[in-house]
Amino acid sequence: SQQGEEDPQALSIQEGENATMNCSYKTSINNLQWYRQNSGRGLVHLILIRSNEREKHSGRLRVTLDTSKKSSSLLITASRAADTASYFCATAQTQGGSEKLVFGKGTKLTVNP
Amino acid sequence: DSGVTQTPKHLITATGQRVTLRCSPRSGDLSVYWYQQSLDQGLQFLIQYYNGEERAKGNILERFSAQQFPDLHSELNLSSLELGDSALYFCASSARDRLSGNTIYFGEGSWLTVV
Numbered sequence: 001s002q003q004g005e006e007d008p009q010a011l012s013i014q015e016g017e018n019a020t021m022n023c024s025y026k027t028s029i030n031n032l033q034w035y036r037q038n039s040g041r042g043l044v045h046l047i048l049i050r051s052n053e054r055e056k057h058s059g060r061l062r063v064t065l066d067t068s069k070k071s072s073s074l075l076i077t078a079s080r081a082a083d084t085a086s087y088f089c090a091t092a093q094t095q096g097g098s099e100k101l102v103f104g105k106g107t108k109l110t111v112n113p
Numbered sequence: 114d115s116g117v118t119q120t121p122k123h124l125i126t127a128t129g130q131r132v133t134l135r136c137s138p139r140s141g142d143l144s145v146y147w148y149q150q151s152l153d154q155g156l157q158f159l160i161q162y163y164n165g166e167e168r169a170k171g172n173i174l175e176r177f178s179a180q181q182f183p184d185l186h187s188e189l190n191l192s193s194l195e196l197g198d199s200a201l202y203f204c205a206s207s208a209r210d211r212l213s214g215n216t217i218y219f220g221e222g223s224w225l226t227v228v
Contacts, residue, residue, distance in 0.1 A: 042115060042219040098169035099211055103156035
């Protein structure tokens with residue numbers, strides 16, 4: 001089952017605006033990762049935040065993690081048309097002694113020029 | 114370019130047939146993962162191999178099987194294909210077997226269309 005659920009499912013903004021995407025999950029995690037996927041292409045790793053971290057930055061990306069609420073957010077500042085893509089959160093979960101990276105259904109971001 | 118190579122990029126086949134998808138991981142990566150992405154199911158983890166051995170299993174059907182060879186490339190075999198198997202199949206690789214703190218790198222995927 002999908003453990004990470006992104007919100008909103010789709011987001012349309014103007015270039016220069018900030019985009020915020022949220023992810024909620026159900027079980028305890030070791031870390032949470034955000035990936036980006038251009039239409040029909042492979043997934044590109046953006047950022048990883050460990051369960052003992054609360055915030056992480058990478059360029060125009062800011063990720064927060066609230067383990068008490070089992071949620072994370074991805075903020076893209078000063079968005080560009082090239083940021084148009086789907087964004088997925090993924091959680092590393094241990095089940096039955098093995099680890100699996102479980103993805104949410106993603107947020108489709110459209111940045112209009 | 115992630116360094117993960119998948120072939121073929123596109124494949125069209127008929128129901129009931131069998132296909133093999135191939136993956137070459139990044140140089141030095143010992144773990145290979147297979148994922149299926151479809152519109153209705155999203156990204157589903159299928160299976161992971163580490164250094165030739167199965168390490169974790171996800172929602173992989175019995176009609177599907179995979180293996181990782183001594184040179185670390187991997188193949189995903191899909192048999193008795195059904196229309197619902199049409200999807201984008203991703204291979205990914207990572208250096209270690211554990212996911213914690215371990216970035217995994219995805220290939221561009223193999224588009225499978227079953228007609």
